[in-house]
Amino acid sequence: xxxxxxxxxxxxxxxxxxxxRRLKRRYAAERRFQAYGIGAIMIGLMFLLIMxxxxxxxxxxxxxETRIRLDVELPADKFPDDPAEQTAEGMRLVGWTGLIQQAIxxxxxxxxxxxxLAMHKLLSPNAEVGLRDIVVADPSLIGKSVSVWLxxxxxxxxxxxxxxxxxxxxxxxxxSDRQLTFIDxxxxxxxxxxxxxxxxxxxGASSYPESAGIGVALxxxxxxxxxxxxxxxxxxxxxxxxxxxxxxxxxxTDVIEVNINNLAAVPSIVFGLLGLAVFINxxxxxRSAPLVGGLVLTLxxxxxxxxxxxxxxxxxxxxxxEAALGIGASKMQSIxxxxxxxxxxxxxxxxxxxLAQALGETAPLLMIGMVATVFTYPETPMDPATALPVQIFxxxxxxxxxxxxxxxxxxxxxxxxxxxxxxxxxxxxxxFERRW
Amino acid sequence: xSAVETNIQSETVVPPQTATPSNVAKxxxxxxxxxxxxxxxxxxxxxxxxxxxxxxxxxxxxxGKSTFLRCLNRMNDVVxxxxxxxxxxxxxxxxxxxxxDVVHLRARVGMVFQKPNPFPKSIYENIAYGPRIHGLTxxxxxxxxxxxxxxxxxxxWKEVKDRLDSPGTGLSGGQxxxxxxxxxxxxxxxxxxxxxxxxALDPIATAKIxxxxxxxxxxxxxxxxxxxMQQAARVSQKTAFFHLGNLVEYGETEQIFTNPKxxxxxxxxxxxxx
Numbered sequence: 001x002x003x004x005x006x007x008x009x010x011x012x013x014x015x016x017x018x019x020x021r022r023l024k025r026r027y028a029a030e031r032r033f034q035a036y037g038i039g040a041i042m043i044g045l046m047f048l049l050i051m052x053x054x055x056x057x058x059x060x061x062x063x064x065e066t067r068i069r070l071d072v073e074l075p076a077d078k079f080p081d082d083p084a085e086q087t088a089e090g091m092r093l094v095g096w097t098g099l100i101q102q103a104i105x106x107x108x109x110x111x112x113x114x115x116x117l118a119m120h121k122l123l124s125p126n127a128e129v130g131l132r133d134i135v136v137a138d139p140s141l142i143g144k145s146v147s148v149w150l151x152x153x154x155x156x157x158x159x160x161x162x163x164x165x166x167x168x169x170x171x172x173x174x175x176s177d178r179q180l181t182f183i184d185x186x187x188x189x190x191x192x193x194x195x196x197x198x199x200x201x202x203x204g205a206s207s208y209p210e211s212a213g214i215g216v217a218l219x220x221x222x223x224x225x226x227x228x229x230x231x232x233x234x235x236x237x238x239x240x241x242x243x244x245x246x247x248x249x250x251x252x253t254d255v256i257e258v259n260i261n262n263l264a265a266v267p268s269i270v271f272g273l274l275g276l277a278v279f280i281n282x283x284x285x286x287r288s289a290p291l292v293g294g295l296v297l298t299l300x301x302x303x304x305x306x307x308x309x310x311x312x313x314x315x316x317x318x319x320x321x322e323a324a325l326g327i328g329a330s331k332m333q334s335i336x337x338x339x340x341x342x343x344x345x346x347x348x349x350x351x352x353x354x355l356a357q358a359l360g361e362t363a364p365l366l367m368i369g370m371v372a373t374v375f376t377y378p379e380t381p382m383d384p385a386t387a388l389p390v391q392i393f394x395x396x397x398x399x400x401x402x403x404x405x406x407x408x409x410x411x412x413x414x415x416x417x418x419x420x421x422x423x424x425x426x427x428x429x430x431x432f433e434r435r436w
Numbered sequence: 437x438s439a440v441e442t443n444i445q446s447e448t449v450v451p452p453q454t455a456t457p458s459n460v461a462k463x464x465x466x467x468x469x470x471x472x473x474x475x476x477x478x479x480x481x482x483x484x485x486x487x488x489x490x491x492x493x494x495x496x497x498x499x500g501k502s503t504f505l506r507c508l509n510r511m512n513d514v515v516x517x518x519x520x521x522x523x524x525x526x527x528x529x530x531x532x533x534x535x536x537d538v539v540h541l542r543a544r545v546g547m548v549f550q551k552p553n554p555f556p557k558s559i560y561e562n563i564a565y566g567p568r569i570h571g572l573t574x575x576x577x578x579x580x581x582x583x584x585x586x587x588x589x590x591x592x593w594k595e596v597k598d599r600l601d602s603p604g605t606g607l608s609g610g611q612x613x614x615x616x617x618x619x620x621x622x623x624x625x626x627x628x629x630x631x632x633x634x635x636a637l638d639p640i641a642t643a644k645i646x647x648x649x650x651x652x653x654x655x656x657x658x659x660x661x662x663x664x665m666q667q668a669a670r671v672s673q674k675t676a677f678f679h680l681g682n683l684v685e686y687g688e689t690e691q692i693f694t695n696p697k698x699x700x701x702x703x704x705x706x707x708x709x710x
Contacts, residue, residue, distance in 0.1 A: 249516055319553035323616070325514065327566040327623050328543035337565070338555060 055415075059408030065197040065210060066157040067149040068123065068186055070103040072131060076143035086139040088132065096128035100150060107191070108182055118179050122186075124151040126211035151199065152192075154210040154402035156183060160194060163401060200409060205373040205386070205394075209402020212395070214410055216374045220290045220385030221359060227294020227381060228301055228358050233351055235298075236305030243306070244313045245335050264303035271300045272367025280368060287369035288384035296368060297358040304354045305347075312346025313339060345432035352425040356418050362389040388414050462487040462627060462657040463508055463545075468522035470503050470512070477503050480522070481683045483676055485627070490649060490658045492672035492689065494665060496704065499678040501661045505629050508659060509545035510538050526627070543570055546620035550632040552612035554604035554619070559596050562604040562615055563587065566623035582622055589655075590618035591648050610641025617648065621656075628652065630660040634667065646671050665705055669693050677701045 078099070080090050101120045110116040127150040134148060135141055155175040158164035160183070170177050186192045203213025243260075247253045275296035279285045285292045316339045324334030340347075365371070365387050371394060378385035386394075392410040395403045461484035470478040478500045485491045485508075493501040503512070510531060512518040524531050531541050543566075554562050563583040566572075573579045583600070587593040592614045596607070604615050613633055620628055630649075634642040649658060649671045662668050668675055668689065675692040677685045677700070685692060685701045696702045 317553075319549060319551055320555065321514075322511065322547075322549055323553040323555060323619075324565075325511065326509070326542060326547035326549065327569075327619060328539050328541075328546075329565075329569055330539050331514075333569055337569075342556065 055408045055411050058405060059412045061161045061163055062200060062405035062409035063197050064194045065199055066152040066160045066192065066194050068152050069147060069149050069191040070107055071145050071147050072099050072103040073145050074142050079142045083139060088136045096132055100127055100131060108185060115178065118176060119182055122153055122156050122179060122182060124153050124208055124210045126206060126208055127151045151210055154208060154400060157210055158401050159183060204375045209400045209406055212406060214388060214391055214413060216377055217386045217388045217391035219377050221388045223290035223381040224294040224297055224387060225355055225359060227291060228298050228355060231298040232301045232305050232354060236302050237309055237347060240306045240309035240313060241335060244310045260303050260306055264307060268300050268361055269363040269367060271296050272364030275364060275368045286382055288372045289382050290378060290385050291381040292368050293365050293370050293387060296364045297361060300364060301354040301358050304357060305350050308350030309347045312343040315346065316342045345428055349425045349429045352421050356421040360389055360414060360418060362393050365390050460487045464525045466523040468507060468524060470507060471519040473517040477681055479681045483683060483686055485657060485659055486674060487657050488653060489674055490653050490660060490672040491674040491676065492668035493661045493676050493678060494668050495678035500681040501678045502631055505631055505659060505661050508629055509542050509547055511547065513538060543623045544625055545627040545629060546623060546625035548616050548620055548630045548633050551636050552609055552616055554612050554615050556603060556605050558601045559604045559615060560600040562619050563622045566619060570623055586618040586622040589621050590614045592618055610637050610644055613637060613645060627657045632661050632663060635663060677704060
């Protein structure tokens with residue numbers, strides 16, 4: 001013991017200054033490096049926070065919409081008499097807008113013609129949709145007066161939410177002082193309310209922000225995800241299994257491998273061009289169709305799926321393969337009975353990540369004409385539709401205040417989907433983590 | 437040690453075509469050379485693996501003993517760059533012949549690996565998998581019986597009979613290795629190859645496996661690669677010493693360990709190299 005302490009003491013005594021200075025420097029360098037790391041993470045988190053705050057701030061108002069309650073007269077003489085014709089199609093030509101405008105005039109009693117026009121503009125040009133739906137659902141209302149909450153114009157909505165200020169001079173507002181007094185009147189009469197904006201999720205494209213929604217885009221995206229899932233999963237897994245387990249290791253397979261890795265890094269718009277050239281110009285599939293979008297996104301997702309699946313297959317220990325081969329399983333049996341099931345969680349994760357990637361992709365869809373104003377829901381993947389990120393992209397180019405909010409709201413919905421999909425992937429990976 | 441051994445006359449480096457009348461060569465290697473790409477790993481190996489005996493393959497690391505073992509059931513086939521020349525026969529039939537189906541061969545020549553590698557499935561499924569893919573049973577009852585007898589032969593039945601549905605990977609290392617032996621037995625092989633089956637196990641588990649090998653010898657031909665010379669001496673009747681890809685000496689275990697003819701063998705078993 002004593003000799004040991006002597007030795008250590010002598011070390012401390014003989015080389016003190018030099019070593020301790022160097023040690024200090026080493027520790028300082030380590031602390032500095034840690035500080036850089038923490039700093040980098042903080043900066044990253046800060047930007048993330050700023051992004052979320054600004055998006056949520058801008059987007060939250062879009063989840064509320066303002067509606068005005070009006071007592072609308074439904075005079076029987078304006079409607080078809082035959083009950084069989086009292087359908088959405090049969091009543092398409094009923095002057096709905098006139099009925100609504102009459103109702104608001106009755107409510108607010110305009111003094112001049114200009115006042116009347118200003119009143120009309122308090123309501124969304126698409127307010128009639130709400131009224132029509134009610135009457136179609138219950139034709140017995142015809143001939144009576146009905147009290148309905150109708151969609152207000154985007155400007156009214158902005159004033160009520162406070163996203164547009166009343167304090168700026170009238171000339172710099174898209175809403176007049178006269179209209180402001182009407183709004184106040186309606187508010188006093190308890191005919192104005194904010195409610196959750198189902199329109200945002202149900203409606204298709206529209207020129208008016210208050211009646212524009214991501215419904216069609218969601219359905220379009222859903223169809224595309226289905227196409228991607230149905231194609232990328234079998235093709236990607238088959239390709240990965242062949243390359244990883246069966247393919248001979250020679251120059252050709254090396255070339256293929258390098259190319260697959262490179263394809264994963266190709267700008268997505270290139271896949272859009274490919275889709276345009278092959279699927280639309282050559283195969284002559286319809287433009288704007290989710291089927292084509294799905295095909296293009298499949299091409300884009302395949303490299304990701306193949307690479308991740310190969311990694312999952314590689315992670316299965318060779319001893320499992322040997323065990324199967326050693327008791328006389330064929331190669332095919334050893335792969336399908338043992339290797340693939342063990343790699344399944346990894347493959348599943350890769351597919352979900354690939355789908356999430358495809359869901360957020362915009363550029364290739366622009367090339368194949370999915371940047372279209374589509375009002376009606378696609379019934380099949382061959383009907384025109386748009387996609388969620390493309391819808392956001394289109395809204396972002398529009399100047400109206402309401403579209404700015406809807407852009408951010410769309411981003412929030414998209415991010416929610418992406419976070420959800422990634423969370424599922426993480427959960428599955430944790431749950432089925434390797435058990436050997 | 438046993439009656440069988442005393443019957444056998446002492447062997448020379450080149451094994452005789454037929455030993456004593458009671459012994460038949462189950463597998464036979466003639467001029468076996470193995471190449472990994474350009475590199476030759478085995479040089480003209482001639483060996484007879486006797487029926488119902490334990491043949492130990494010993495030698496320093498990288499001497500080719502595992503390579504040779506893996507030639508015996510063509511596990512080297514999965515290595516792309518591996519090439520085997522010469523003849524290896526099982527019951528006088530060339531196992532590298534085109535007519536031989538490798539899947540069928542591996543059912544006849546089973547293998548137990550260095551690291552216990554049960555499938556991450558239930559104990560029952562581990563055993564039942566082989567008979568199932570080979571279609572050895574017609575119904576569940578037969579399969580149950582195979583599972584039970586295999587586990588009994590591997591000395592594992594008493595320990596696991598109440599938890600056949602629990603995962604095989606949940607067993608201890610020694611139990612896992614016996615499970616792997618049971619799995620190999622389940623497809624009714626004639627030869628069992630063991631590639632350092634005890635290297636990952638503690639002494640107690642090793643002793644159990646060695647006892648098991650003694651019992652299995654009554655019904656199976658066994659070839660075992662081992663790094664432990666004590667183990668080779670304990671379990672085997674014949675020992676083959678490999679060095680740098682050559683089969684240096686092959687003969688009765690007792691003779692190899694007490695009276696080696698080659699000085700390299702002498703050097704290895706006395707611990708001078710290896």
